Amino acid sequence: MSELRTVKWVNGHVRMIDQTKLPDKLTYLTIRDYRKMAGAISDMVVRGAPAIGVAAAMGLALAANRSRARTKEQLMRELGKAAELLRESRPTAWNLFWAIDRVLQMAEKASGTTAEVKRQIVKEACDMAEEEVSASHRIGEFGAGLLTDGDGVLTHCNAGTLATVSYGTALAPIRTAIRNGKKLRVFATETRPRLQGAKLTTFELIKDRIPVTLIVDGAAGYVMRNGMVSKVIVGADRITKEFVVNKVGTYMLALAAQANNVPFYVAAPFSTFHLEGDQSSVKIEERDADEVTHIGSKRIAARGVKVFNPAFDVTPIDLVKAFITEKGVVSPETLRASTTT
Amino acid sequence: MSELRTVKWVNGHVRMIDQTKLPDKLTYLTIRDYRKMAGAISDMVVRGAPAIGVAAAMGLALAANRSRARTKEQLMRELGKAAELLRESRPTAWNLFWAIDRVLQMAEKASGTTAEVKRQIVKEACDMAEEEVSASHRIGEFGAGLLTDGDGVLTHCNAGTLATVSYGTALAPIRTAIRNGKKLRVFATETRPRLQGAKLTTFELIKDRIPVTLIVDGAAGYVMRNGMVSKVIVGADRITKEFVVNKVGTYMLALAAQANNVPFYVAAPFSTFHLEGDQSSVKIEERDADEVTHIGSKRIAARGVKVFNPAFDVTPIDLVKAFITEKGVVSPETLRASTTT
Numbered sequence: 004m005s006e007l008r009t010v011k012w013v014n015g016h017v018r019m020i021d022q023t024k025l026p027d028k029l030t031y032l033t034i035r036d037y038r039k040m041a042g043a044i045s046d047m048v049v050r051g052a053p054a055i056g057v058a059a060a061m062g063l064a065l066a067a068n069r070s071r072a073r074t075k076e077q078l079m080r081e082l083g084k085a086a087e088l089l090r091e092s093r094p095t096a097w098n099l100f101w102a103i104d105r106v107l108q109m110a111e112k113a114s115g116t117t118a119e120v121k122r123q124i125v126k127e128a129c130d131m132a133e134e135e136v137s138a139s140h141r142i143g144e145f146g147a148g149l150l151t152d153g154d155g156v157l158t159h160c161n162a163g164t165l166a167t168v169s170y171g172t173a174l175a176p177i178r179t180a181i182r183n184g185k186k187l188r189v190f191a192t193e194t195r196p197r198l199q200g201a202k203l204t205t206f207e208l209i210k211d212r213i214p215v216t217l218i219v220d221g222a223a224g225y226v227m228r229n230g231m232v233s234k235v236i237v238g239a240d241r242i243t244k245e246f247v248v249n250k251v252g253t254y255m256l257a258l259a260a261q262a263n264n265v266p267f268y269v270a271a272p273f274s275t276f277h278l279e280g281d282q283s284s285v286k287i288e289e290r291d292a293d294e295v296t297h298i299g300s301k302r303i304a305a306r307g308v309k310v311f312n313p314a315f316d317v318t319p320i321d322l323v324k325a326f327i328t329e330k331g332v333v334s335p336e337t338l339r340a341s342t343t344t
Numbered sequence: 345m346s347e348l349r350t351v352k353w354v355n356g357h358v359r360m361i362d363q364t365k366l367p368d369k370l371t372y373l374t375i376r377d378y379r380k381m382a383g384a385i386s387d388m389v390v391r392g393a394p395a396i397g398v399a400a401a402m403g404l405a406l407a408a409n410r411s412r413a414r415t416k417e418q419l420m421r422e423l424g425k426a427a428e429l430l431r432e433s434r435p436t437a438w439n440l441f442w443a444i445d446r447v448l449q450m451a452e453k454a455s456g457t458t459a460e461v462k463r464q465i466v467k468e469a470c471d472m473a474e475e476e477v478s479a480s481h482r483i484g485e486f487g488a489g490l491l492t493d494g495d496g497v498l499t500h501c502n503a504g505t506l507a508t509v510s511y512g513t514a515l516a517p518i519r520t521a522i523r524n525g526k527k528l529r530v531f532a533t534e535t536r537p538r539l540q541g542a543k544l545t546t547f548e549l550i551k552d553r554i555p556v557t558l559i560v561d562g563a564a565g566y567v568m569r570n571g572m573v574s575k576v577i578v579g580a581d582r583i584t585k586e587f588v589v590n591k592v593g594t595y596m597l598a599l600a601a602q603a604n605n606v607p608f609y610v611a612a613p614f615s616t617f618h619l620e621g622d623q624s625s626v627k628i629e630e631r632d633a634d635e636v637t638h639i640g641s642k643r644i645a646a647r648g649v650k651v652f653n654p655a656f657d658v659t660p661i662d663l664v665k666a667f668i669t670e671k672g673v674v675s676p677e678t679l680r681a682s683t684t685t
Contacts, residue, residue: 026646190652193636193645195536195560201637201645209646216650219536219636221561221593225628225657228595252562254569258599287566295534295560296542298639304534304542305367305550309557311531316566 004163004210005170005178009054010061012129015068017061019049022165026206036069037062037085044092044099047197051166052240052275053139056098057132059089063106064128067121078117082110082124094286095248095315097241097277102131132168138272138329139170146176146236146270146327147183154180155232157190157223160250161203162238162270172238172270174207176327181213189215190232192223194250196294196312220252224259235260239271240315242326243280244339247318248287257322266324273328278341288314345504345551346511346519350395351402353470356409358402360390363506367547377410378403378426385433385440388538392507393581393616394480397439398473400430404447405469408462419458423451423465435627436589436656438582438618443472473509479613479670480511487517487577487611487668488524495521496573498531498564501591502544503579503611513579513611515548517668522554530556531573533564535591537635537653561593565600576601580612581656583667584621585680588659589628598663607665614669619682629655 011018017034023046024030032048034040040062043049049058066085072078086103093099109127113120150156160166162173170178177187189208194200201217208215218226226232235256241248247269260267277284292310296302304310320335352359358375364387365371373389375381381403384390390399407426413419427444434440450468454461491497501507503514511519518528530549535541542558549556559567567573576597582589588610601608618625633651637643645651661676 027643192562193536195534195562198644201649205646205649209648214650216652217636217645218652219561219592221533221536221591221596222652222654222657224596224599225592225654226652228658231652250562251560251566255562255565255596255600258565258603259596262599295558298644299642301640301642302368303539303639304558305546307550308542308546309555311557311559311563311567311572313563313566316563317569 004207007164008169009165010049010058010132010168012061012064012125012132017058017065019043019058020165021048022050022203023048025165026202035065037066038088040065041088041092044089050199051161052096052098052238053135053167053172053272054165055093055096056102056274057128057135057168059092059099060102060106060128060131062089063103064125067124070121072117075117075120078120079110082107093288095240095288098274101274105131135168135272135274136170139167139172139175141329142172142270142272142327143170143175143179145332146268147179149268149327149332150176150180150185150187150234152185154234155188155190157192157226157232157235157256158204159192159200159237159253159256160194161199161207163204163207165203165207166238172272173236174204176236176270177213178211187214189213190226191215191217192220192252193217194252195220199250223256227259227263227265232265234266234268236268236270236327239269239275241280241285242269242271242276244278245281245320247320247323248285248315249318251313251316254316254318257318261322267322268325268327269323270327273330278338282317287317290314345548348505349510350506351390351398351473351509353402353405353466353473358399358406360384360399361506362389363391363544364389367543376406378407379429381406382429382433385430391540392502393437393439393579394476394508394513394613395506396434396437397443397615398469398476398509400433400440401443401447401469401472403430404444405466408465411462413458416458416461419461420451423448434629436581436629439615442615446472476509476613476615477511480508480513480516482670483513483611483613483668484511484516484520486673487609488520490609490668490673491517491521491526491528491575493526495575496529496531498533498567498573498576498597499545500533500541500578500594500597501535502540502548504545504548506544506548507579513613514577515545517577517611518554519552528555530554531567532556532558533561533593534558535593536561540591564597568600568604568606573606575607575609577609577611577668580610580616582621582626583610583612583617585619586622586661588661588664589626589656590659592654592657595657595659598659602663608663609666609668610664611668614671619679623658628658631655
């Protein structure tokens with residue numbers, strides 16, 4: 004599983020795992036058009052901040068690849084239009100905006116014929132995928148050093164191969180530590196409402212024969228208080244100098260970790276960091292009521308109930324023991340003191 | 345809804361709402377035998393600590409009523425056997441053990457013919473039901489004083505009419521405050537894995553036209569941090585001088601309330617208090633993996649995953665602002681200093 008690719012450029016198209024079909028079926032979709040890519044991101048066919056960043060970059064690569072523009076200006080206008088749609092696909096993960104801006108800036112600066120510029124855009128998107136994979140592996144190496152033989156490691160949502168291009172963010176240190184011979188047990192929260200923990204994290208870990216125990220989100224405090232969990236590692240959708248935006252429920256996990264002296268780590272590549280961001284710059288996505296009131300087509304709540312369904316929450320940086328990045332392990336103090344880039 | 349009876353003695357039988365059919369259908373079951381009552385408690389046809397206390401007492405009343413014992417000794421042996429089975433129906437809620445002991449002690453002391461003793465047992469169980477109803481109403485009155493016009497009140501699981509004989513524990517102050525003309529909005533956590541919040545609390549509140557918003561359990565911290573919630577009120581399954589045992593997830597709500605300066609109240613009748621209990625005296629029920637891996641017959645997790653499914657958790661009493669009881673509002677300090685009865 005850790006060797007699979009969630010998003011891959013193949014012969015002018017994008018091949019992606021259809022995550023809405025997991026864990027029942029591991030199937031692939033071929034995306035040939037940036038509009039389809041925006042839809043796939045909105046519908047969570049592909050999800051996870053690093054994965055949707057690369058998916059958006061590849062969406063722009065699809066737009067470039069299929070463009071009939073004869074001038075750079077025309078190509079840039081088309082890319083701008085594609086970028087606009089892709090930016091609206093989901094509002095919260097920083098990687099999406101970062102990736103789109105990186106491709107557009109690269110294209111802006113690129114020289115040569117339009118055919119050459121288009122090739123460079125495709126190459127940039129493919130390079131970004133490779134960079135995310137090596138970032139994941141480096142996160143694995145840096146993070147593995149924080150894990151001890153016998154640890155119970157709690158994680159939330161899915162921050163594994165399926166949230167990245169491969170290998171993961173929060174799951175990377177666990178994979179590397181196990182490859183290095185440490186014995187670990189993972190506690191996966193099911194992660195309502197979309198159940199990414201129950202559906203994706205357990206699927207990945209079972210495939211890789213990593214011991215995993217599924218719990219409901221509300222049981223996380225109990226397993227920490229009972230000493231079953233010695234570390235928490237989560238991914239992130241956006242990190243600023245003040246807070247971490249991640250899957251709803253993360254904030255309560257961080258509070259429970261603090262109350263029980265369990266180190267709380269956030270694993271993320273630098274493509275997730277938006278250091279100059281403040282609270283007003285973040286839009287917390289609110290998704291459909293149906294995600295809460297229905298499982299598949301089955302209604303599980305009383306008819307007519309009002310629902311509030313934020314997809315993410317906000318965790319103050321002081322609750323984070325350290326950030327595990329591809330450049331090393333960074334304390335919240337260091338992050339706060341860092342020069343805004 | 346608040347006038348309905350969850351458990352009722354009717355002509356020598358027990359009539360109970362079948363809570364496994366809610367919110368789709370409001371149907372009643374007739375229980376004629378204590379073994380069926382033990383099964384109904386195990387299967388959560390009836391649930392909620394005060395409700396299962398009364399249900400167990402009525403289980404003993406059924407055993408007495410159907411007994412052909414000719415001597416008091418024979419009757420007590422039969423009651424002892426019924427009590428044994430009923431005590432094994434669920435392990436955590438104190439009310440169950442309290443109610444069984446109360447009926448047995450009353451029967452032990454009772455004088456008269458076996459027919460007279462049997463009638464006294466039935467009367468005792470019916471009295472207990474009435475006492476729970478008036479306790480709920482008094483909890484409503486004492487608790488309503490703590491609520492302010494405009495409050496957002498978060499509650500967990502179901503601690504309403506359906507968890508008691510009528511009116512509720514955590515929902516009682518909300519009902520009374522609204523009857524007194526205060527405007528409130530309730531935030532109901534869905535309460536995985538059994539979804540009592542989504543299925544039962546929203547059903548009750550919608551029936552009573554009380555504004556309610558459903559959230560996933562993991563969103564509770566976010567709504568508190570955003571100022572949408574100004575009070576938390578939960579019920580309890582067992583209260584000692586040191587901790588509160590309640591539906592899994594309660595502990596993390598209490599931590600989130602503390603971090604956000606939101607008062608965290610526990611509403612419960614004295615039948616839930618076991619002041620001499622310590623941690624070793626409490627068994628936290630662990631229920632089937634299926635409750636987590638399936639919704640109805642639909643599998644929602646990867647095949648073969650290991651599950652840990654505790655039904656309750658433990659909240660230190662220091663996180664509780666006050667207990668709302670039928671005898672008044674009691675601080676944790678007062679409770680701790682109280683003489684063990």
